[in-house]
Amino acid sequence: MTVSHTCRRGAALLCAAALLAGCTGGSPDESPSPGATSPATPSPTVVGELEKSYRKVVRNVLPSVVQITTDNELGSGVVYDDEGHIVTNAHVVGKSRAFEVTFATGGDPLNARLVATHPDQDLAVIRISDPPKKLHPAVFGDSTKVEVGQIVLAMGNPLGLSSSVTQGIVSAVGRSVSEGRGRATIGNMVQTSAAINPGNSGGALVNLSSQVIGVPTLAARDPQFGTGPAPGIGFAIPAATVRNLADQMIEHGRVVDPQKAALGVSVRTVLGEDFRPAGASVVEVVRGGPADRAGIRPGDLLVKVDSTQITDVVTLAEALAGHKPGDRVTVTYVRAGDERSARVTLGEG
Template sequence: MAIITRSAMALLVAGLVVGSLAGAAAAMAYLPAAAANTTTASSAAQQKATAGGGGGGTELKPEHSVSSPAASGSADSSPSSQQHFVSNSDLVGLFKKAEGSVVQITSTASVVNNNIIINGSPLQSESKRLGSGFVYDAEGHIVTNNHVVDGAKVVDVTFVDGNTYPAKVLGRDAYSDLAVIQVTGDDDNSNNNSAERFSPLPLGNSSMLQVGEQVVAIGNPFGLSNTMTSGIVSQLGRLLPNGEGGFSIPNVVQTDAAINPGNSGGPLLNMRGEVVGVNTAITSSTGDFAGVGFAVPSDTVKRIVPALIARGEYRHPWLGIAGASINSEMAAKLGLQRNHGGVLVSSVVPGGPADKAGLLGSEAAADSGSGSRGSDTGKQQQQQRGDIIMAIDGHKVKRIEDVITYLEEHKSAGDKVTLSIDRNGRQLDLVATVQARPDPQQQQQQ
């Protein structure tokens, strides 16, 4: 599934660029947003919602595995088992326990300036990107954001004691904005990894988080190493727009703990010291933190990181549709009840899983109804609407997020899924075989 969202607010990556800026930095949701001592305002990105990765998509209204070795296995991460008021000593103790496991990541990116031509070729330069990460296991695997290491094969990792080591990029997943690097030692030919050097942070259960629960973020904002900020979980289950192929990240954790450029890839911790999210982005109109930050949930980390370590990639489930949640306004236009719910399919990728299952989008329905000469406009409009997904494997669908989240958490490529649809008042069950998403480059070319 995929969804593209646009809104008047701008989403900025919490990444930091040192040196020259790469073109229109911060114009997209997942590009670096600032340079050293320079804050770059982001352009406002409007929201459009599509689902299923059909490339371009249809513009709509903004309604829009294996367990980690570091997982704590704790079943109860609810705030009821914690103090309602966290003392300063609790925060001090948490920081001391976690600081040795949080690192600064420096990567070098090549920048091409097409506005300056020398000897017939655009000027090329290099810029360093600063981000954060945390130790995942005793083998030297470190989790960070994809946008922190994108385009790099080797990066530098600096620990709290000031020691810096080279690390190779093992795997990246642009769709979840997660990546794994591994410390290789003092040079590429040595493997000086020692259990004493690496102190993994345990992974908590993000599905047990509650709004109002206290959390802290640790990272390197603006290059200021090992900075901790505190706040609460502001909301759960957010759908975070991602420029990679039009797919969004589901179940994202929203927090008011300050996240700034350079925090990208750092951990969001509960008061047990467990990682419940990977700090990824902020919403801002200026480029500065405005009280709304986002973190990829730890449950997503548990599902994706083992695959990145083993294979260097993760295969996301894909249906190949574009659509939108049916709100009350859309329901009225379609002649449906105000709280009808469901997801209206606007388009279907030719040859994709949904297409093979027989799902119809609005475009196909309009084509099939174009020969109608009836004078009843309302009836003709209903004939031309796409299928409405009402349930997936028996689970009721109210919003497009329900479809995206279910696929991500319960399905893999090759699995079958039953879509219960409303086709102009007829109730049908269609069975689709889920495929792996196209890679981002292929997706952008479609």
């Protein structure tokens, strides 16, 4: 399975693992055994209250969602503050510096300019040149409290259909996903079953308290089943990461403290005897860096970080993306045919 950006055009493929699910069960004609109970059907009152919650969230958040148009892309964005700053994905803005912004609530497109972009974690900030007097900045929630099974709504402009809303749950947290060779590896992602389609990139993943808990950025694709997005597998950058990086870009014009964990090495993928990736070979070690202090040398073959198997450059990046600078990990490596291990305190890259 591959994973791709959710902008309308120019999507980049990403590596991920394909999941297959099987079904079991009896014939539809089979009757329940004596004493068996049927699944409870939600009462009209419960359904009605849930619908009210959905409508309230849409009313509260949709005015904060915008459509961003460049010469090559069409994506989404979220109003960040009352000064006209908008957060979106770096792959949405691409190399453009000027944009048109259209609010989900309608009105003429407004001109916007690039503030900063940070491709390493696929985030960017743009600013409306002449912001309206009444903006509706989104409320960003505490993404550390997001739980699996939590109901969420995804808001954006999939396939150019403005002001679209889809519903799902949080499927997993703490995912590390790579955007492909030479591109960003993002850690601590929120996985969701809410439909994430082309054009949703940069929009809002929202809880039922009308808080943005993430910015949708990736949708899974499985080439075995065509080129469209794999249903029910999407990823969002957590709100905590969005706030941290956006604040830096607004204040400094760039990210000055990415808080990404690093080993302090440059590596290349090595193939085994079966011509399959067999590990990440150390090409260069930063003098005085984490790997250097742990005794790792050029030529060592990295094969594991803690319990995560390392087969190539991408899996190493994904393993590190789940950590923070200062974390201690066990790195397993092969030197002259002998497998060794070292405790490494990760630095910042």
